[in-house]
Structure formats: structure tokens, C-alpha cells
Amino acid sequence: MGDLISLFGIVLGIIGLESSLDVRPVTISRITISEAIGEHWGYTPASIEQKLKDEAYLVMRRARSFSRGTRISTPNADGSIDKIARDAGVLRLLQRVQQSVGLLEFTITGDIVAEHGKALMELRARRSDQQVVRARFERPMDQLDQLMRDAGWVLVRLVDPQVACAELLRRSLMEGRPDPVETLRCAEEALPTVTDSDRPWLLNLRGVALAMLHRDQEAGRAFLDVLSISPDFAPAWLNLGTVLAGNGRHRDAIEAFDAAIRHAAPAEFAQTRSAAFVMWAISLEKQGRPDEAVPKLRQAFRADRTYDLPLRLLRQRIPPDSAEEKEIDRMIAELSVPTGHPDWDPIYTENIVGVMPIVVVGSTATRTGR
Known part of the structure; x- marks a missing residue:
């Protein structure tokens, strides 16, 4: 990649995103288990359904993707998984959901049978338009x-492929072995059959994986593909700008960052x-305009006062021992997680911005309880 991304490192640059949510209702209608399976495990279909819901919830939580909220229910349950509304600050996001009549609903059926000494499971997801994926x-x-x-994971992959593919990336980051290859494969396998709302x-996630693999031209095309079908998709504008900046095209990058800000409510x-x-501030500095960069960093902090990176970068660019420096130190101390390794909990998988917290300023990600 170009000098900017080489300087900042690519993988660590996945920054938080709170996107507009839609809610995708999923009903687990029936999971049958063969007599041999029931006798071997001692579980009933109802308990298997509950295990399936719990595992799907964990996948959605690990994915750290708020492109949508998925509500999973069974005919004899009261509706949504309560844990999703309570955990990781999702309740605050779900309260902003604007449901529309165009939302897809999925009905899940499945079977578990014993075959050649193994447990074989099939899951089927029927959409409201009667298309079935399995x-x-x-x-x-x-x-x-x-x-x-x-x-x-398969359940989420059937009804929310972007979230399932993001979970693969997230898992590799959490395990300290960033691996976008599996995520790229997942996204490319899902694309031919996804709905317009998933595309x-x-x-965008495909572009993130390609950028992490230093396949910049392909990543840029992926983000442009997103914008050709959804011109107001703010994460793609940010990602496109990051790739452009990484290749020294700072004027074009700034135009993309400006578009991201305009489209990001x-x-x-x-x-x-x-x-x-x-x-934007970093691109200004690369253009030899450091005096214009500082105001952009102040705007960055005003845009999200729970995010400490703008403060850390700003602190390096203001007079030492000033009143502003002392105030910034106080705010950083309130926001930061004092750990010696990346804390990936608050970080999402929709954006790449060249990660900065560790490579550039030696900070860890900020925990904000989202």
C-alpha cells in the first residue's frame, strides 16, 4: 500500500460504526432430531432450538456489526432474544430502529440425524418471498x-450473511491472527444469492478484506461498486478515501472523507x-497543511466524544504544558482502557481506517460500553 497505510498499518484500522438498523425477524419453526440422536444426547427439539438461538446470538455479538439487528424467536417464545437488547449497549441502538414494510422475514426449519457415526444437520431458511436457502x-x-x-454461525449466514462473514474477521482479530482470507471467501460466496439490502x-466487507490483503485496486473497485448501488453508504466513502490516501491521492481522498461526513447522519x-x-486531518498533513489539520481533529472529537483517538492525535499537535493539553489528558484518562493489548470489544468491522490507535499513538481501543 501507499505511504499512509504503510505508516499506520491496515488491520488495526477497523473503527467503530453505529449504522441505521433494520430488524430482520427470524422464526425457528421446527428442529427435528432423530431417535438415535435424542437417545445419544438426551436433548429434546425444544432444547436444541434454544441452543441454536443462543449460538446465533453469540455470533451476532462477536461480529460487532450493527448493520442490522436480528430478532430470533420460536412459536412458543415471547419474541426477541432479551440478551440482544441488554448486552453490549444494543438496546440503545435497537431503540432507534425504524421498521419498514419491506423487511424480510425468515422461517427456519432443520433436522439432525445420525449417519455413518456422525451427527448430520441441515438448516433451511425460507424467506417471505418463499425462496429457500439451506x-x-x-x-x-x-x-x-x-x-x-x-x-x-450457519443460521446467521443464511439470514444475515454480512454479519456472519464479519464474525470470521472479528474472531481472527480477537485471536491475534488477523486473517481476511476467510472473510473474503465468505463474502464472495454469499454475494451471488443475497438480497438487494445485503449487497x-x-x-463493503469484501473491500475491507481486500484492503487488508493489500489488494488496493480491487478494494477501491469494491467500494465504488457499493457506492454505485448505494451512493449514501457512508462507510464505503470512508473506506474509499482511506485506500486513496494510502496511495498518495490525498485530494481525492479528502473528497471521499467529505462525502462520508455528509452522508453519515x-x-x-x-x-x-x-x-x-x-x-481528513492526516491527508492535510501529508499535503503540507498541518495548520488545517488541527481544526479537523477538534471536529473529529466533537463528532464523537466517546472516541479517544482524535484526542491522542490532537495532543501531539498542540503546545506542551498548555491548558488544552491538561484538559485533553484528563479526557483521555476517562475514556481509555488501560490494557497492554488491543481491546477489540468496541471495534466494528464495517470500516477500515488504517489503525492508528496502536501503531501511531500507542493507545488501545476505547471502551465506551456500546
Whole structure:
């Protein structure tokens, strides 16, 4: 990549995004288990359904993707998984949901049978337009927990492919082995059959994976593909600008960052706006305009006062021992997580911005309880 991304490092630059949510209702209608499976495990269909819901919830939580909220229910339950509304600050986001009549609903059925000493499971997702997508997978008979973990991911993959693919990337980051290859494969396999509402998110995630693999031209085309079908998709504008800046095209990058800010509604896209201002400031410095960069960093912090990176960058650019420096130190101390390693909990997978917190300013990600 170009000098900017080489300087900042690519993988660590996945920054938080709060996007407008839609809610995708999913009903688990029926999971049947063969007599051999029931006798071997001692579980009923109802308990298997609950395990499936729990595992799907964990996938959505790990993905750190708020492109939508998925509500999973069963006929004998009261509706949504309460944990999703309580955990990780999702309640505050769900309260902003504007449901529309065009939302897809999914009905899930499935079967688990014993076959050649293994437990074979098939899941089927029927959309409201009656299209059915399905997946089959298996595990040894003594690996029920792993089978259900597979099932949780597969369920999300069937109804929310972008979230499932993002979870693969997130998992590799959490394990300290950033691996965008699996995420790229997941997105490309899902794209031919996804709905129009999923396509921008998957194309954008594909671009993120390509950028992490230093395939800049392909990444740029992926983000342009997103914008050709969804011109107001703020994360793609930010990502496109980041790739352009990484290749020294700072004037074009600034235009993209400006577009990201214009399309990122303040309430829903706070960190997207903040990240765009930060990257704008960096491009200004690369153009030899450092005096213009400082005001952009101040705008970045005003865009999201829960995000400490603008403060850390600003602190390096103001007079030492000034009253502003002392105030910035106080705010950084309030926001930061004092750990010696990246804290990925608040970081989302929709944006790449060249990560800065560790490579540039030696900070860890900020925990804000989102």
C-alpha cells in the first residue's frame, strides 16, 4: 500500500460504526432430531432450538456489526432474544430502529440425524418471498457443542450473511491472527444469492478484506461498486478515501472523507464521522497543511466524544504544558482502557481506517460500553 497505510498499518484500522438498523425477524419453526440422536444426547427439539438461538446470538455479538439487528424467536417464545437488547449497549441502538414494510422475514426449519457415526444437520431458511436457502454440515456424534456452534454461525449466514462473514474477521482479530482470507471467501460466496439490502454491506466487507490483503485496486473497485448501488453508504466513502490516501491521492481522498461526513447522519454514524475527520486531518498533513489539520481533529472529537483517538492525535499537535493539553489528558484518562493489548470489544468491522490507535499513538481501543 501507499505511504499512509504503510505508516499506520491496515488491520488495526477497523473503527467503530453505529449504522441505521433494520430488524430482520427470524422464526425457528421446527428442529427435528432423530431417535438415535435424542437417545445419544438426551436433548429434546425444544432444547436444541434454544441452543441454536443462543449460538446465533453469540455470533451476532462477536461480529460487532450493527448493520442490522436480528430478532430470533420460536412459536412458543415471547419474541426477541432479551440478551440482544441488554448486552453490549444494543438496546440503545435497537431503540432507534425504524421498521419498514419491506423487511424480510425468515422461517427456519432443520433436522439432525445420525449417519455413518456422525451427527448430520441441515438448516433451511425460507424467506417471505418463499425462496429457500439451506446448508448441511456434520460433526462426530460426541461433538454436540461444536455442532451447535456451527449451526449458530450457519443460521446467521443464511439470514444475515454480512454479519456472519464479519464474525470470521472479528474472531481472527480477537485471536491475534488477523486473517481476511476467510472473510473474503465468505463474502464472495454469499454475494451471488443475497438480497438487494445485503449487497452493499457484503461488497463493503469484501473491500475491507481486500484492503487488508493489500489488494488496493480491487478494494477501491469494491467500494465504488457499493457506492454505485448505494451512493449514501457512508462507510464505503470512508473506506474509499482511506485506500486513496494510502496511495498518495490525498485530494481525492479528502473528497471521499467529505462525502462520508455528509452522508453519515450525526446520531447514527458518530464514529464514522469522527474517523473521516481524523483521516481528513492526516491527508492535510501529508499535503503540507498541518495548520488545517488541527481544526479537523477538534471536529473529529466533537463528532464523537466517546472516541479517544482524535484526542491522542490532537495532543501531539498542540503546545506542551498548555491548558488544552491538561484538559485533553484528563479526557483521555476517562475514556481509555488501560490494557497492554488491543481491546477489540468496541471495534466494528464495517470500516477500515488504517489503525492508528496502536501503531501511531500507542493507545488501545476505547471502551465506551456500546
